[in-house]
Amino acid sequence: MAFLVFEARTPRPMLPLGLFRDVRFAVANVASFALGLTSYTSVFLYSMFLQQAQGWSPTQTGLRMAPLFLVQMVVSPAIGRLSQRYGHSALMTSGYLASGLSMLGMCWVGPSTPNVTIGLLFAVGGLGNALSIPTGSAAAMSFAPRERSGVVSAVINATRQSGTAIGIALLGALMSMRATALLTAHLENAGVANAGAVTRAAVSRHDFAADAAMGKDGLRDLFAAAYAGGFHAAMLTAAIVSFVTAGPSGRHSGAGRGSFGARNQSQSPGMRLAPTAKTRLRAGFGVRDALDQVSEAVKRWMRAQASSSNASDVA
Known part of the structure; x- marks a missing residue:
């Protein structure tokens, strides 16, 4: 708050708050924040799920997440031509919808889901990132004067990274709390007397020997199922945010390109x-x-x- 007050009063602000008077620019920043909160945060959650619920090593996890990044690498070079043909609005909306569908599909994966199914969902998510990330930045840049390009680029990146940091904290906490609640319920249904202590040992320290009667394998299976449930809760939340963001970002992202582009095209x-x-x-x-x-x-x-x-x- 002190930073905003200072920036509003200083004659040469590092962050010109007047940029946010344009609703389109403000919406573009909200969409960028939501992108960090959902798509960027999901990369962290995907790796946790593959390692903790499916039991893959870090290297195997990275290989199984490759479709997410390969599709983005292949599609991204064509975004400029697609933007010229269809406009930022259509691509941004399609990108957020594709990311939302990918995260929504993750709500049905489990510890034994085959790699092909997860790989297809990763590919859809990579397509969504390729469509939404560059078009979101380009749309925000089109809503500000050209001499403010550096400031606008920094603001967009800052809001996106802020969304990622907050998303990892919030969705990570949601996933952990949901997994803890599910595992405690499973253990209580199985007749484990000290279900809370066993759950804390499994979730916090990955200690699966806390309950000798159930055995390591039995407790690990319950933990994997509970962790998948926590992952589903986080993915459902991220998917809802992505779907909600698709509407406003698509409506406002196309308005600035025409006016800004036309104004500059008319000049030599x-x-x-x-x-x-x-x-x-x-x-x-x-x-x-x-x-x-x-x-x-x-x-x-x-x-x-x-x-x-x-x-x-x-x-």
């Missing part, structure tokens, strides 16, 4: 670049400000010398 290259270069020269901090002041002082001195010389010639 020289007229379009000159304000940008001038603004970049003045937009720095620290050393750049000092150089600007020195440059202005030198110019004033040269004008004074020229005026003095002209006066002497007249005399």
